[in-house]
Amino acid sequence: MRPGVRIGIDVGKARIGVARTDPHGMLATPVETVPRAKDGDADADVRRIRAIVDELDAMEIVVGLPLSMSGGETASTQDARDFAGRLAAAGNPPVRMIDERLTTVSAQAALHANGRNTRSSRPVIDQVAAVILVQHALDSERSSGKPPGILIDPSQGKGSD
Numbered sequence: 001m002r003p004g005v006r007i008g009i010d011v012g013k014a015r016i017g018v019a020r021t022d023p024h025g026m027l028a029t030p031v032e033t034v035p036r037a038k039d040g041d042a043d044a045d046v047r048r049i050r051a052i053v054d055e056l057d058a059m060e061i062v063v064g065l066p067l068s069m070s071g072g073e074t075a076s077t078q079d080a081r082d083f084a085g086r087l088a089a090a091g092n093p094p095v096r097m098i099d100e101r102l103t104t105v106s107a108q109a110a111l112h113a114n115g116r117n118t119r120s121s122r123p124v125i126d127q128v129a130a131v132i133l134v135q136h137a138l139d140s141e142r143s144s145g146k147p148p149g150i151l152i153d154p155s156q157g158k159g160s161d
Contacts, residue, residue: 004059005058006062007019008021010133015033016036018032019131025141030127032052034049061096063080063098094152096150097152100133
């Protein structure tokens with residue numbers, strides 16, 4: 001396992017769930033829910049996430065790639081790719097994308113099992129989905145010995161292996 005804090009990002013249309021790992025890559029915890037930027041300040045969300053990254057001295061950002069159950073693209077796939085590209089273009093650390101199928105569903109199920117109402121817990125769901133996402137990235141790296149997912153090229157905003 002590479003040492004260092006990783007930041008998990010669950011990109012949604014209205015909110016972005018943010019989670020972090022400990023420096024040893026053992027455990028993921030929620031950080032906050034960042035509102036998506038509006039037209040008046042199109043980069044407010046990226047600036048807030050970059051501030052979190054800087055504050056935690058993160059070595060990597062992991063953004064969820066929403067795919068359908070069959071592995072195809074969804075309405076949210078390009079939005080997540082574009083957001084990951086914006087994060088990568090903003091500078092270090094590197095940004096990777098990993099398959100996020102079922103993270104939000106798993107987050108909702110976990111909160112429901114603990115007696116939380118889905119409607120009142122939407123911001124928390126985003127954070128829990130980010131926790132599940134970055135924990136999956138840790139588990140993947142631990143089992144394969146390789147960094148998870150697809151590395152985003154900061155000059156093009158696109159992925160590479």
